[in-house]
Amino acid sequence: MSKTPTRTCLVCREQKDKSELFRIAEVDGENVFDPTQTVQARGTYVCKTHECIKRLAKNKKVKLSNEDLYKMAITVKKAQRDYLSLLKTMKRSEFLSFGINMVNDDVKKIHFLIIAEDISEKNDKRIMRLAREHDIKYIHYGSKVQLGGIFDKPEVNLIGIKSKKVARGMTE
Numbered sequence: 025m026s027k028t029p030t031r032t033c034l035v036c037r038e039q040k041d042k043s044e045l046f047r048i049a050e051v052d053g054e055n056v057f058d059p060t061q062t063v064q065a066r067g068t069y070v071c072k073t074h075e076c077i078k079r080l081a082k083n084k085k086v087k088l089s090n091e092d093l094y095k096m097a098i099t100v101k102k103a104q105r106d107y108l109s110l111l112k113t114m115k116r117s118e119f120l121s122f123g124i125n126m127v128n129d130d131v132k133k134i135h136f137l138i139i140a141e142d143i144s145e146k147n148d149k150r151i152m153r154l155a156r157e158h159d160i161k162y163i164h165y166g167s168k169v170q171l172g173g174i175f176d177k178p179e180v181n182l183i184g185i186k187s188k189k190v191a192r193g194m195t196e
């Protein structure tokens with residue numbers, strides 16, 4: 025059933041969908057958190073669970089900075105919220121824009137962005153710039169296929185929330 029490829033968690037050795045795992049890239053001999061899973065370097069994976077991140081912090085072979093471990097832990101907290109089913113119930117509402125072009129057009133009305141975790145680096149940078157310029161909060165959440173599923177599209181790389189109230193509910 026799964027449409028995205030699976031990888032093995034380096035901590036618990038369980039095989040999971042890539043969207044359920046964090047990617048760690050080895051760049052110049054150093055291990056760094058790769059939140060968009062797009063860094064062109066050898067990668068290892070770890071479950072998006074507090075348990076596996078805690079055990080990763082003690083791993084002697086794959087060492088991450090405390091900052092990266094903290095970023096992962098925060099993302100786990102967010103991932104535990106069921107954004108996908110929340111968005112599915114809203115999919116026909118006038119509160120959502122999806123895709124870069126629509127979000128660009130609606131940018132003045134947008135209060136929160138959900139960026140697919142497997143978005144290309146180029147588009148990710150473009151969206152970060154847009155978010156900074158307009159002071160819009162964002163998270164990386166779900167895969168393009170998962171976000172696309174909300175709108176009955178094969179892939180969606182970005183969703184914009186136009187309701188202030190809904191945006192607040194998502195970030196609290």
Ligand SMILES: [Zn+2]
Pocket residue numbers: 033034035036037038070071076
């Ligand atoms: Zn694991």
